[in-house]
Amino acid sequence: MEKEKIILFDLDGTLIDSEEAIYESCCVACEKNALKIPALEEVQETIGHTLSDMFLHFGASREKLGICIEVYRHHYKGICLEKTKMLPKATDSILLANEFAYLGVVTTKTARFSRAILEHLGILGYFQTIVGIEDVEFPKPHQEPVLKAIARMGASLSNAFMIGDTILDIQSAISAGISPIGVKTGYGNIQAMQAICENIFDDSLEAVGFIKSV
Known part of the structure; x- marks a missing residue:
């Protein structure tokens, strides 16, 4: 049966929790490049942003950005499967969404890491595309x-x-001309999202349920 809707998901803080892997990899990269080790809360505030923006925020020079990112990704590759898990209700949200919509992922992770993580978690096959x-x-x-x-x-x-x-x-989403849906399971500023987005839910399952109803 042809499905009438498209749902694109972010990953970190929306479907998956890879905070431990992100933080550990960031600390390793900072230590090896003589940068101050950030607090967990500081790293949480940068999740969802590019690695370039993250390391600039932590004091890296533009000349050192490449090596910071290289060290981060090398370490992350070795731990991301072990230290990433599904957020509560996220698997159920994908199963429900798959009943009536075609699914994709749009993330600032690399698509390569994203595919490996989603395959490890057993949900890669639900997504038609992954844009990294x-x-x-x-x-x-x-x-x-x-x-x-x-x-x-x-x-x-x-x-x-x-x-x-x-x-x-x-x-x-707004810039692209599609409907934005916010969730409270991650790292974003809820008030900032509420200022430009009418529909914000506690988790991805509630969000998918709303999409199914409209």
């Missing part, structure tokens, strides 16, 4: 990642939704 940082010139909050996902799926912008936990997800 290496697939775009301009990441979220730009519209490009969302539009690329929609184009890859051969879909139109009508009846398309983006679920995410930060204002970057909301802004990307």
Whole structure:
């Protein structure tokens, strides 16, 4: 049966919890590049942003960005499967969404890491496309990642939704002309999201239930 809706999901803070892996990898990269080790709360505030923005925030020079990211990704590759888990109700949200919508992922992780994580968690097969940082010139909050996902799926912008936990997800959806849906399971500023997004839910399952009803 043909499905009428498209749902794009963010990953970190929306479907998965990889905070431990992100924090550990960030600390290793900072230590090896003589940067101050950030507190967990500081790293949480950067989740969803690009690694370039994260390390600039922690004091890296532009000349050292490349090596910081290289060290981060090398360490993350070795621990991300072990130290990533599904958020509560996230698996149920995917199963429900799959009943009535085609699904995709739009993330600032690399698509390579994202596929490996989703395969490890047993849910990769539910997604028609995964757009990662290496697939775009301009990441979220730009519209490009969302539009690329929609184009890859051969879909139109009508009846398309983006679920995410930060204002970057909301802004990307709005810029692309699809419906933004916020969730409170991640790292975003809820008040900032509420200022530009009417529909914000406690978790991805509630969000998918709302999409099914409209």
